[in-house]
Structure formats: structure tokens, C-alpha cells
Amino acid sequence: MSHNKPIYVVDDDAEIRSLLQSYLERNQFEVRTAADGESLLHELQAGASAALVVLDIMLPGDDGFEICRKLRTFSKVPVIMLTANSDEMDRIVGLEIGADDYLAKPFNPRELLARIKAILRRSSVQEPAPEPPLAARYLHFAGFELDSAARALCTSSGESLTLSGAEYDLLRLLVEHAGEVLSRDLIAEQTRGRDNLPMDRFIDVQISRLRQRLQDDARSPQLIKTVRGQGYVLAATVEASHTSICR
Known part of the structure; x- marks a missing residue:
């Protein structure tokens, strides 16, 4: 095999x-x-x-x-x-x-x-991807840290937040394209390897779950914003670091 x-x-x-x-x-x-x-x-x-x-x-x-x-x-x-x-x-x-x-x-x-x-x-469960360059491993945004080697998310206080594989892939895509509006079709292609089908709410559900993880009020989100008729955007400044804020 x-x-x-x-x-x-x-x-x-x-x-x-x-x-x-x-x-x-x-x-x-x-x-x-x-x-x-x-x-x-x-x-x-x-x-x-x-x-x-x-x-x-x-x-x-x-x-x-x-x-x-x-x-x-x-x-x-x-x-x-x-x-x-x-x-x-x-x-x-x-x-x-x-x-x-x-x-x-x-x-x-x-x-x-x-x-x-x-x-x-896209999953590290089957075969872990090579570790990315150290300069890009730790991605900091809005008080959170995304560790792209460990596929982990934590807060500045060191609290670890559990993400499913699909949630991690979606968050990584948003973080890597912070400030850019990403369409549902592009998100589906990049995270699922296929088109976003009509009436398919997978992307919307995952966005909702990420907002809950990040404590981003769904009624008035400030971090992951919806751009009507276009898609979603991460409204945060992202910085790469050599060191982790998580302990």
C-alpha cells in the first residue's frame, strides 16, 4: 500500500x-x-x-x-x-x-x-508537510498565533484552541491573504479541492465556527468580515515571527 x-x-x-x-x-x-x-x-x-x-x-x-x-x-x-x-x-x-x-x-x-x-x-494526518521557513512559521494576528508547522492556534495568554483540519485550512488561507476578499468559490477550491456547489453551506458553516473560536461576534464581526456578494476577508494585520507567544 x-x-x-x-x-x-x-x-x-x-x-x-x-x-x-x-x-x-x-x-x-x-x-x-x-x-x-x-x-x-x-x-x-x-x-x-x-x-x-x-x-x-x-x-x-x-x-x-x-x-x-x-x-x-x-x-x-x-x-x-x-x-x-x-x-x-x-x-x-x-x-x-x-x-x-x-x-x-x-x-x-x-x-x-x-x-x-x-x-x-491538504492534511498533515496522512503525511506531514515539510516544516516551513522559520520566519513564516509563527503568524500573529489580533492577539492570536497560528503555528503553520504544528497546525495549531493559540492566544497571547497561551491558551490552545482546538481546530479541525478544515478549520485550520480555512484560517490559514484567510491569514495568508489578510486584507484580501476571498470568494466562496476560491475558498472551496483552495481548501476542499473542488468547486463550491449551489446551496452548499460548507464554507459559511466553517466561517461561523472560526468566528466562535476567535470570539468574533457573528452579529457584528470585526475580524472575519463578510463582504456581501463577494466573500470573506480577514480584517487584521498579520506578522511573521521567529518566536512563539504560546507556552
Whole structure:
């Protein structure tokens, strides 16, 4: 296999688990499967590694939402949630609790494969990117520090703030282009590797989550501002530093 960490497929439907395992293994991924979320949590908490988790919402015991919430308390592994419900609310809730993407059933395995590859291309979980030059490693803005090597965010007081992989990618893009208005299409292409589809609220949900992390009032945001009809802009001065403000 060309990938050194496995993909976990968590679904109580044995036929779907078998189908996805066979398909992904034919595409050079190592795959492990589980019929419930508790098995996944147990393995990862015991030290098992994972490149990505494909997580069904409808599971016995704790559902996919609860499993994702628990997973996010100790891991940043990317999560793609599967939903059989066409209601957009399921998708929004999944993104709000830390999922990186979602896919509605029934789906074409080729689309799932494309989304997995897009996430892994930008994720340090599969293969950490080379450390950037020291001068650009620590990016300071509005009392926050973004460590681009550790993919971590903290405050000037040293408090660490947890970000999902998708949240980090979005924040890094905004920080690197501070003062520039970024369209939803550009954000989708740069962070997800695909176009922003009509009625797709993924970007808006991630912006909302980032505002919560940064304590930026959604009713009158001062840091991540909405430019009506154009997109979003980080309204802050960004400085690169050789030293970290976090302890």
C-alpha cells in the first residue's frame, strides 16, 4: 500500500463496509472497518493511527454525531460523514461538530474517493508537510498565533484552541491573504479541492465556527468580515515571527 495510515470505514451495514473496503483497497489504501462508533473510539484511544475516518450517522449506540463529538476531544483526524437523510440540517450539524466533509447516500464510490484524496492532500494526518521557513512559521494576528508547522492556534495568554483540519485550512488561507476578499468559490477550491456547489453551506458553516473560536461576534464581526456578494476577508494585520507567544 502507498499510504502508511489506514482509512477507517464505520457503518453498521456490512454490505457497505465490504464494498467500500474493496474499492478503496483497489485504490491503494489500507482500510479498517467497524460496525459501530465505540469500536472506532476504542482503537484510536488505544493508540491506533488513522489517515481519515468515513463515519455513518445512523449507527447502533451513539450515532455518528456523538461519535464525532467524542473523537474531536482527542483527535484531529479528518472525518467524512455519511448521511441517508436528505435534510440539509444533518449536514450542517455534522460540520458544526467538527466533520471535514459530508456525503449523502446513495453515493458513487468514485466521489467518495475523490473527496478522500482532496482531504488527504491538504492534511498533515496522512503525511506531514515539510516544516516551513522559520520566519513564516509563527503568524500573529489580533492577539492570536497560528503555528503553520504544528497546525495549531493559540492566544497571547497561551491558551490552545482546538481546530479541525478544515478549520485550520480555512484560517490559514484567510491569514495568508489578510486584507484580501476571498470568494466562496476560491475558498472551496483552495481548501476542499473542488468547486463550491449551489446551496452548499460548507464554507459559511466553517466561517461561523472560526468566528466562535476567535470570539468574533457573528452579529457584528470585526475580524472575519463578510463582504456581501463577494466573500470573506480577514480584517487584521498579520506578522511573521521567529518566536512563539504560546507556552
